[in-house]
Amino acid sequence: MQDLPRTFPGHPWLDTPEGHASLRRVLVAYSFRDSDVGYCQGLNYVAALLLLVMKTEEEAFWMLAVLLENVLVNDCYTDNLSGCHVEQRVFKDLLAKKCPRIAAHLEAMEFDVSLVATEWFLCLFSKSLPSE
Template identity: 90%
Template sequence: DLPRTFPTHPWLDTPEGQATLRRVLVGYSFRDSEVGYCQGLNYVAALLLLVMQTEEDAFWMLAVLLENVLVNDCYTDNLSGCHVEQRVFKDLLAKKCPRIAAHLEAIGFDVSLVATEWFLCLFSKCLPSETTMRVWDVLFNEGAKVLFQVALAIFKMKEEELLTAHQIGDAINILQAASHHLYDPDELLTVCFDKIGSLTTNTITKQRKKQEPTVMAELDQRLRRLNSVKQYDEQ
């Protein structure tokens, strides 16, 4: 993943930059063996390296993000925390943007097709870097609920276009183009807090607890199927 992490950046596209990024990621994998390394962390760590003074500072900021800011189990092997976040986001979209949610469901669009990357990379891969930094400022200050507000805002800002989409691919293209061209962080954050409205941590926590049993049951069922296939192949 190292060569694919912001490959056009003049420092990250050098042996020195990639070696520094590798050290931060490997270092954290030793700190938390349950997380180890997960795709998405490379973008988060890379952006931290670009704004922090030393790789040690970037390492500790990465630790704070994963251990104190974000929900548990987002980056573990089965991504259970991320699956929970996607279900919570789907419910929030239905409440905050019911027209969009109903239309996307009608065309068979699953929000996780775009939102999984958003949440795992903390928007660093899709938003312009300056906008991402503004989002992260709020993320560190107010917690993981901000990820839901930003995701909802992107959908809200493209509501009329999304309502005209009749194919899954069209919806994906609209959302990807929207996020890549959000050069005005003030506009995005205004929609987050003025048009989407506030989301409390308690609300998000309750929604997570509601979704966790379903997610864990699905993951357990998937694991049993994989084990059955493995046993069949061995026979």
């Protein structure tokens, strides 16, 4: 898991050997629970934020399991990221419906919203927004 050192670099706890070890344990445990998902880039940010919010690694693990299995779109973190593609399509349609001028402007610029939205959805905005 080469992503561990890149997960919230500079954070006083996560960017330490102990923080990396804790994050690795949660991610490996989940990969054993759901071999279809295993480990997918982006999960490191979600699990790291859960570690910061929850009291224990076990609570972070179970919250990750609930998110992935009961809350998020199915197949968001599988090999083909099909769930993430569904979310991006819904976002693009919602943008066109609710903010048609912005959607038209982005389309005129030939800007593919998925270039930024993929990270938003895979990391659940944990990489894009302040952790507070």
